[in-house]
Amino acid sequence: MPMPSRGPAPSRLPAMAIRIAPIAGILILWEIAALSGIWPRQVLVPLEQVGATLLALASDGELARHLSASLYRLASGFLVGSVIGVSTGAAMALSRNVHRLLWPTFSCVRQVPVIAFIPLLILFFDVEDSFKIVVVAMASFFPSALATHDAVRDIPESHREVARLYRMPTAPFLVRLILPATVPQVLTGLRLGLTRGWLSLVAAELLAADSGLGQMMEMGRQLFQIDVVLAGVFVTGLIGFLLDNSMVRVERHLSRWRTA
Amino acid sequence: MTDHRPLRGPATDKAARRTGAVRISGLSKRYAMGGKAMTVLDDINLSIRPGEFVSIVGPSGCGKSTLLRLIVGLDTDYDGEIRLDDTRVAGTGLERGLVFQDHRLFPWMTVAKNVEVALLNQKLPRDRRERVISEHLALVGLSDFGDAYPHQLSGGMAQRAAIARALANEPKVLALDEPLGALDALTRVKVQAELQRIWMEAGTTMIMVTHDVDEALFLGDRVVVMSPRPGRIARIVDVDLPHPRDRASPLLHRLKDEILAELTREPREDDGTLVTFPGRPRG
Incomplete structure (x- = not known):
């Protein structure tokens, strides 16, 4: 079924303007402050210089190198973390024994920011890729596991009774009932996990890396090239935004049955 | 008498x-x-x-x-x-089957798939399964609505679909x-x-x-x-x-x-x- 379009077409342009207004406002204030000379130009870099640096980084392949390193780590870490997260969450919700065994530990460890584990993880894993993949996996594990656990628990008893009544075997019970009933909530968890993974990855790269967006920013800081740091900030925000946005689209597509 | x-x-x-x-x-x-x-x-x-x-x-x-x-x-x-x-x-x-007061169809499945839920416990060949489904949809007068989703049905139709599901495995x-x-x-x-x-x-x-x-x-x-x-x-x-x-x-x-x-x-x-x-x- 076609989704009803939100509002008539003519209002598209003003709507877009409203969405962009806050960020445009920040950029304008920034530019004014940078030109005013309150802070030295090396500290508060004018926008055009950040733009030029970004272009330079993009054209000589430097940005692409860092970005692909980061995205590779994000993708592998997220894949591992979300798969383990979703299965752990489902297992905790479906089996009382698994719940008893894992839930207290899960609830405690969940409260510790992943970044706090970084010093420890550096000692155990190779400083380059594998350490960062583990960080991303851990960061995305918790939101996915928690969302899946809650989603499965939230399946109404009335649905479960139908399954009992028709003696649905385990495989179809999982594939036809548990999975579709939990898709919307699980996807929200995955989306959160992806964001957490991305944030933790950039943080980890700031602390220890040879490549990656975070490392690029850290190098910029050490060399007092604030324009490079800011270019990194822009790209980090943009990538995060695009990832989140695509997850929202997937979420909306797979939860169509909810729009009754 | x-x-x-x-x-x-x-x-x-x-x-x-x-x-x-x-x-x-x-x-x-x-x-x-x-x-x-x-x-x-x-x-x-x-x-x-x-x-x-x-x-x-x-x-x-x-x-x-x-x-x-x-x-x-x-x-x-x-x-x-x-x-x-x-x-x-x-x-x-x-x-032994049961029809509830609320139809309890799964909202993410078509009517035909909902009826199929009742048949999952039996190992039926696909064509036989399809036939059982369409026979029971016909029995409740929903032959044309097999591909519809529950939210597209009226209350009476949804309840008839639930009856079709309940009867699909021919309970005694x-x-x-x-x-x-x-x-x-x-x-x-x-x-x-x-x-x-x-x-x-x-x-x-x-x-x-x-x-x-x-x-x-x-x-x-x-x-x-x-x-x-x-x-x-x-x-x-x-x-x-x-x-x-x-x-x-x-x-x-x-x-x-x-x-x-x-x-x-x-x-x-x-x-x-x-x-x-x-x-x-x-x-």
Whole structure:
């Protein structure tokens, strides 16, 4: 079924303007402050210089190198973390024994920011890729596991009774009932996990890396090239935004049955 | 009168039903509510013939829905005995179906897929499975709606889809828990007629709980009248009228008055009299 379009077409342009207004406002204030000379130009870099640096980084392949390193780590870490997260969450919700065994530990460890584990993880894993993949996996594990656990628990008893009544075997019970009933909530968890993974990855790269967006920013800081740091900030925000946005689209597509 | 079976459609004659007899004996059900034992059902005895349509009416709290849940095995904690064709009921089974008050179709599945849910426990070849689904959609008049989603159906259609799902694995007994309770009056009358036709075609033993005395009488070979707190069978009314029935039948109207009198008489007597004599003959 076609989704009803939100509002008539003519209002598209003003709507877009409203969405962009806050960020445009920040950029304008920034530019004014940078030109005013309150802070030295090396500290508060004018926008055009950040733009030029970004272009330079993009054209000589430097940005692409860092970005692909980061995205590779994000993708592998997220894949591992979300798969383990979703299965752990489902297992905790479906089996009382698994719940008893894992839930207290899960609830405690969940409260510790992943970044706090970084010093420890550096000692155990190779400083380059594998350490960062583990960080991303851990960061995305918790939101996915928690969302899946809650989603499965939230399946109404009335649905479960139908399954009992028709003696649905385990495989179809999982594939036809548990999975579709939990898709919307699980996807929200995955989306959160992806964001957490991305944030933790950039943080980890700031602390220890040879490549990656975070490392690029850290190098910029050490060399007092604030324009490079800011270019990194822009790209980090943009990538995060695009990832989140695509997850929202997937979420909306797979939860169509909810729009009754 | 002799016990002549009501007129039935050809499908039933072919089946010559010998199975689908339900015998409930000495059935009691208690809940613990805040440390206090509550008796929901007290010494229920009821024998249902194969292929019979039994309606159960009674005020809220008489345990009629609980009785159905016990029969289909969603609740297994009770005293006494429920037997289906000499087998003691223990847990759910495909030979006993239930239609809930809300249709309980899965919203993410098409109507056909929802009907298929009932068939997943059996290893049927795909083409046979498809045929069973389309036969049962045809039975409830939803042949054109197999690909529709539940939210695209009206209340009556959704409930018919639920009936198709419940009948798909040809249960010997189908329990119906106020299946038409959520429908508007006009749709209700239509689906009642549908249900009568479906029952005559399928020949399944049906036990229907309802609040609606007209509905109970229109469909039931017998109407079980229950009284509340604790839930007991107050009376069983035989409706000696062949199917398909005419709503205008004077017999139905007379029986309705009797049942309504029974339903409204009960509380006053229970609350007003301190001493009641069990087994006292009734006027």
